[in-house]
Amino acid sequence: MINLKKISRTFTIPSGDIEAVKNVNLKIKKGEFIIISGPSGAGKTTLLNMASGIDFPSLGEVLISGNSISKFSKNNLNKLRRKTIGMVFQSHALMPLLSAYENVELPLRILGISGKERKNKTEEILEILGLKYRMSHRPYELSGGERQRVSVARALVRKPEILIADEPTSQLDSVNTEIVFEQIRDICKTFNTTVVLATHDQRMKKFGDKLFNMRSGELSENEDS
Numbered sequence: 001m002i003n004l005k006k007i008s009r010t011f012t013i014p015s016g017d018i019e020a021v022k023n024v025n026l027k028i029k030k031g032e033f034i035i036i037s038g039p040s041g042a043g044k045t046t047l048l049n050m051a052s053g054i055d056f057p058s059l060g061e062v063l064i065s066g067n068s069i070s071k072f073s074k075n076n077l078n079k080l081r082r083k084t085i086g087m088v089f090q091s092h093a094l095m096p097l098l099s100a101y102e103n104v105e106l107p108l109r110i111l112g113i114s115g116k117e118r119k120n121k122t123e124e125i126l127e128i129l130g131l132k133y134r135m136s137h138r139p140y141e142l143s144g145g146e147r148q149r150v151s152v153a154r155a156l157v158r159k160p161e162i163l164i165a166d167e168p169t170s171q172l173d174s175v176n177t178e179i180v181f182e183q184i185r186d187i188c189k190t191f192n193t194t195v196v197l198a199t200h201d202q203r204m205k206k207f208g209d210k211l212f213n214m215r216s217g218e219l220s221e222n223e224d225s
Contacts, residue, residue, distance in 0.1 A: 001194045002028040002051060002162065007060030009046050020046040021057070022217040030161075033185060033195040035208030036219070043217040044198035045166050051196055052085050052164045053077050064162070082111065086155030086193075088165040092147040094139045094154075100146075101126065101135040104153045111158065125153045129183055145176030152180065156187060163188060165197040169204075181207045 009021040021043045028034050036044050049055040050062055053069045062069050064084065069077060094103045101122055108118040126135050129149045139147050148168060155163060165184065169177040185207045188195050197208070205211045211222040 001030045001032075001065060002026070002196065003061075003063040003066075004047075004051060005061045005063065007047075007050060007057035007062060009043075009050060009055065010058045020217050021050070023060070024219045026212070026219060028194055028196065030194055031189075031192045033188060033207065033209045034197070034212065035205055035210070036196065036198045036212045036214055037200065037202055037205060037222075038198075038214035039200055042214040044214050046217075047214070047219070048164050048166050048196060048198055052087060052162075053081055082107075083158070084161050086158065086160040086163045088148075088151050088155045088163070088168045090167040090170045092139070092151040094147060094150060096139055099136050099138055100131060100142065100150045100153075103139070103150055104135075104157050107154060107158055121157055121159075125157045125187075126150075128187060129153050143176075145172055145179060148172060148176070148180055149183065152184060152187075156191070156193070159191050159193070161194060163193050163195045163197075165195065167198055167200065169199065169201065174203075177201060177204065 004024055004026040007021060007024050008019060011018045011020060024047060036047065038044055046055065050057050056070060064080065072080065104126060105118050105122045108121060126132055129152060131146065131149060131153065134142060134146055142150065152168065169180050172180065181204050184195065213220050213222055
């Protein structure tokens with residue numbers, strides 16, 4: 001599904017080069033739930049950005065379903081990301097003037113999906129995530145946990161093949177963190193979605209099929225996973 005082949009990412013700043021990701025190899029099968037754990041600044045976000053096509057490696061190759069994304073035109077890469085990849089970020093990034101329902105429905109509108117199908121898909125994912133009775137509320141009327149679950153719903157409403165989640169629970173307490181992780185795991189097993197999730201919270205490693213540790217740009221598999 002996702003194959004990262006010897007990828008590195010170097011950023012050039014006035015004081016010199018910074019190697020944020022160093023020679024990472026990672027092969028992820030369809031339907032696997034991969035957790036990448038590590039402290040802030042370890043390179044997790046940079047790695048996820050390359051895995052999702054937001055950024056490109058300085059060296060190496062990223063393949064999705066056997067296709068090298070470096071060979072995609074900008075238009076085709078945007079299509080791939082809209083149809084195949086769902087994203088959840090540290091901040092929920094919801095539209096403040098839209099309701100929970102409208103925020104989740106938005107990706108379907110962009111794809112040109114018909115009104116009835118949009119309604120069915122949006123209500124289905126909101127109900128699965130326990131937000132059925134909160135769908136008319138705007139983000140400021142929701143709790144932090146609810147806002148992040150709306151963000152997850154928005155990412156999954158298209159039933160993408162891949163979900164990339166970058167510290168999706170970093171701003172939540174331990175109870176809501178556990179809820180969000182459980183729901184991501186259960187929904188993605190139902191949809192057979194491939195998940196790559198970065199977190200600094202070691203307690204959440206129990207939810208993944210495989211756990212990797214990232215330190216100073218280097219990735220290693222946890223022996224216990």
